[in-house]
Amino acid sequence: MQYMLILTEPAEEFAKRNDPVHAATYWGGWSAYIAAMQEAGIVRNGDGLQPPAMATTVRVRDGKRTVQDGPYADAKEQLGGYFIIDVPDLDTALDWAAKSPSASYAAVEVRPVLPPMKASAG
Amino acid sequence: MAGGAREAAEAAARHSYGRLLAILAAGTRDIAAAEEALSEALLAALTHWPERGVPANPDAWLLTAARRAHLDTLRHGKVAGAAESEIARRIADAAAAARDFPDERLKLLFVCAHPAIDEAVRTPLMLQTVLGLDAARIAQAFVVPAAAMSQRLVRAKTKIRDSGVRFAVPEAAELPARLEDVLNAIYAAYGAGWDDLGGTAGVQGLSGEAIYLGRLVCTLAPDQPEPKGLLALMLYCEARRAARRDAAGRFVPLGRQDTTLWSRDMIIEAEGLLTAASRAGSFGRFQCEAAIQSVHAQRAATGAVNHEALKVLYDLLAERAPSIGVTVSRAAAVLDAGDPASALAALDVADTERVVSYQPFFVVRARVLQALGRRAEAELALADAIGLTQDEAVRAHLRGG
Numbered sequence: 001m002q003y004m005l006i007l008t009e010p011a012e013e014f015a016k017r018n019d020p021v022h023a024a025t026y027w028g029g030w031s032a033y034i035a036a037m038q039e040a041g042i043v044r045n046g047d048g049l050q051p052p053a054m055a056t057t058v059r060v061r062d063g064k065r066t067v068q069d070g071p072y073a074d075a076k077e078q079l080g081g082y083f084i085i086d087v088p089d090l091d092t093a094l095d096w097a098a099k100s101p102s103a104s105y106a107a108v109e110v111r112p113v114l115p116p117m118k119a120s121a122g
Numbered sequence: 123m124a125g126g127a128r129e130a131a132e133a134a135a136r137h138s139y140g141r142l143l144a145i146l147a148a149g150t151r152d153i154a155a156a157e158e159a160l161s162e163a164l165l166a167a168l169t170h171w172p173e174r175g176v177p178a179n180p181d182a183w184l185l186t187a188a189r190r191a192h193l194d195t196l197r198h199g200k201v202a203g204a205a206e207s208e209i210a211r212r213i214a215d216a217a218a219a220a221r222d223f224p225d226e227r228l229k230l231l232f233v234c235a236h237p238a239i240d241e242a243v244r245t246p247l248m249l250q251t252v253l254g255l256d257a258a259r260i261a262q263a264f265v266v267p268a269a270a271m272s273q274r275l276v277r278a279k280t281k282i283r284d285s286g287v288r289f290a291v292p293e294a295a296e297l298p299a300r301l302e303d304v305l306n307a308i309y310a311a312y313g314a315g316w317d318d319l320g321g322t323a324g325v326q327g328l329s330g331e332a333i334y335l336g337r338l339v340c341t342l343a344p345d346q347p348e349p350k351g352l353l354a355l356m357l358y359c360e361a362r363r364a365a366r367r368d369a370a371g372r373f374v375p376l377g378r379q380d381t382t383l384w385s386r387d388m389i390i391e392a393e394g395l396l397t398a399a400s401r402a403g404s405f406g407r408f409q410c411e412a413a414i415q416s417v418h419a420q421r422a423a424t425g426a427v428n429h430e431a432l433k434v435l436y437d438l439l440a441e442r443a444p445s446i447g448v449t450v451s452r453a454a455a456v457l458d459a460g461d462p463a464s465a466l467a468a469l470d471v472a473d474t475e476r477v478v479s480y481q482p483f484f485v486v487r488a489r490v491l492q493a494l495g496r497r498a499e500a501e502l503a504l505a506d507a508i509g510l511t512q513d514e515a516v517r518a519h520l521r522g523g
Contacts, residue, residue: 094238
């Protein structure tokens with residue numbers, strides 16, 4: 001089954017990405033994690049995301065478009081990246097989620113991926 | 123037919139049903155489809171077996187009935203689909219294997235009590251899948267509307283199937299924590315309806331079902347000590363059932379129960395389980411709770427309660443499984459050991475937010491204040507306790523002092 005690991009981070013962790021003191025440790029942790037997943041051959045897709053300050057949110061109401069600076073939800077932890085992994089069951093996906101650096105200071109949501117949609121009937 | 127024989131037939135039907143459901147569900151993760159395939163067969167068994175006796179091969183009987191019902195369903199075109207035919211194939215496989223299939227019920231119990239499943243639905247899920255109880259009966263025991271219970275069960279089964287929960291016994295490193303979830307869910311079944319003495323609120327308890335599940339885990343995980351601890355705990359409590367009310371239906375607190383009404387057989391079985399569990403050399407929460415009940419049970423032989431032993435055990439329990447219940451019970455043990463001042467101090471550190479609706483806190487507090495001669499405060503605590511009591515017999519007991 002395919003699962004998305006939805007990785008969230010608090011502002012302090014996002015800040016470490018470019019912090020001269022902490023950047024090496026921060027990126028080292030993620031590199032090791034990603035390498036382990038790749039070694040296991042389970043990664044179908046995945047990316048880190050630029051920080052929430054770079055986010056722009058759009059909504060359309062009654063045909064009118066509103067564009068807003070910032071992420072869609074104002075939460076303490078924000079989406080920092082994701083992976084799509086292919087593993088036999090939820091328990092294996094949870095084991096991988098638990099190994100991510102952010103599991104120990106933020107949260108990882110694990111969601112099964114829907115099977116591919118059929119092309120709309122023509 | 124005698125009640126005992128009827129119960130035996132029902133137990134046989136549930137035993138077979140649980141085994142077959144576990145086999146079908148473990149292969150497909152689709153509990154709902156497996157239940158659908160077996161439900162009519164279970165109903166037929168619960169009707170026929172008590173009257174005509176348990177068939178020589180109960181599994182084969184149920185499988186035949188299930189296959190017939192399934193074919194009927196297909197013939198009437200009610201349901202069709204991949205899951206259905208997969209179930210049909212598995213029924214055929216199981217029938218071919220006759221009685222040689224493995225018991226997958228332990229896996230099913232671990233799935234029901236999986237951390238990804240809402241804690242409130244774990245016990246109902248076990249009762250429905252392993253024992254084949256219907257949602258209405260479960261709802262009644264948990265005092266929840268039947269429709270709400272059905273909905274929770276359906277949602278949980280969908281999550282198990284669609285999120286891909288693993289049907290497996292956890293690995294050694296994970297086993298103790300996962301087993302504790304299973305045991306907690308079984309103990310919750312035992313507790314359902316326990317406070318409703320004699321069913322005054324129409325709540326029919328599930329103690330028999332819980333004890334069945336406790337025995338099942340002991341059989342399926344024979345090396346683990348905590349299932350034996352849980353089964354011992356439930357048997358100690360069950361042994362006292364007849365003594366919990368007097369002839370006039372009045373509530374009798376543990377310390378004043380007539381020990382000749384306690385079931386000697388159950389107490390002996392519980393003692394044996396606790397001894398067997400201790401051989402594993404790993405003391406856990408349920409063994410600790412059972413040991414506390416064992417101290418109370420000794421009153422039948424010695425005529426006295428060893429309050430010092432209780433205090434020590436409650437301290438151990440507070441380390442392993444701290445809860446408001448443990449805090450209050452420990453304070454009661456300290457009071458009964460003759461130290462009301464320390465008992466009051468123990469109650470005073472309890473989390474005030476959690477005690478406001480916890481009736482035993484006020485019962486013990488009233489007794490402690492009474493022992494300290496603080497009568498006005500004791501009256502207030504007692505009034506709080508009575509206000510929090512649902513059961514009329516217990517209320518009457520508290521009013522009578």
